[in-house]
Amino acid sequence: MRTAEQFGRWGSVRGRRWQGRLLSTYERARKQLARLSVSLDAEIDRLGAAIDLEDQKRRSRELSDLVRTYQKALTIVLDCEAKLERRAELSRPGKDLIDLDEARAEIARRLARLAERG
Secondary structure (H helix, E strand, O other), rough: OHHHHHHHHOOHHHHHHHHHHHHHHHHHHHHHHHHHHHHHHHHHHHHHHOOOOOHHHHHHHHHHHHHHHHHHHHHHHHHHHHHHHHHHHOOOOOOOOOOOOOEEEEEHHHHHHHHHHH
C-alpha cells in the first residue's frame, strides 16, 4: 500500500513521472529558446550587413527558418508553463476539502424543510 509521502504533491507515481517529463521538456525548450534568441540576433545583424541581393535573399530564408523554429520553441515553453500552472492549481492542499460546518448547516436546513412538510 502506498502512503501519501510516496505519492507526493502530484497525487500519484504516474503524476510524478508526468511532471518529470514535462519539466524536462520545459527546460530543454527554454535552453533552445535562449540559443535561438542569440542566433536570431546574429542573423538579423548579418542580414543588415549583407552586400548583394542574392546574399540578402539567402539570409532572409535562413532568418525565416530561425523565426519558425523560435516560434515553435516558444509555443512549447508557454504550453509547458500553462500545464504546470494548471497542475499546481489542481494539487493545492485543501482545494477539494468539504466545509463540514457548511455541510452540517445544509443538512439541518433540509431536515427542517422535510419536518415542515410532514
